Amino acid sequence: MQKPGELTFPITRQNAEAVLTVTDDEIIATMKFILFRMKMVVEPSGAAAAAAVFAKKLPQNCRRVGVVLSGGNVDSEVLANILKD
Numbered sequence: 001m002q003k004p005g006e007l008t009f010p011i012t013r014q015n016a017e018a019v020l021t022v023t024d025d026e027i028i029a030t031m032k033f034i035l036f037r038m039k040m041v042v043e044p045s046g047a048a049a050a051a052a053v054f055a056k057k058l059p060q061n062c063r064r065v066g067v068v069l070s071g072g073n074v075d076s077e078v079l080a081n082i083l084k085d
Contacts, residue, residue: 022048022051022055026051026052027048029054034047034069046070050067050069
């Protein structure tokens with residue numbers, strides 16, 4: 001079972017205003033968009049924030065957003081399966 005990091009979770013809890021969640025399908029769709037439109041390979045966790053933007057999960061009053069796309073650490077078989085669909 002996955003659980004938050006012992007050191008990082010208390011810091012996040014103290015400083016975060018809110019948490020947004022995205023589905024695996026939303027992350028995959030975002031990874032495809034980034035790959036085909038931006039020609040960048042981004043790992044799933046690095047595409048999660050962009051997936052929240054693409055899935056319109058941000059609060060309505062949100063005017064400006066910065067998203068960091070990170071990591072290219074994607075297993076070639078995982079990437080091939082993502083591209084199949």
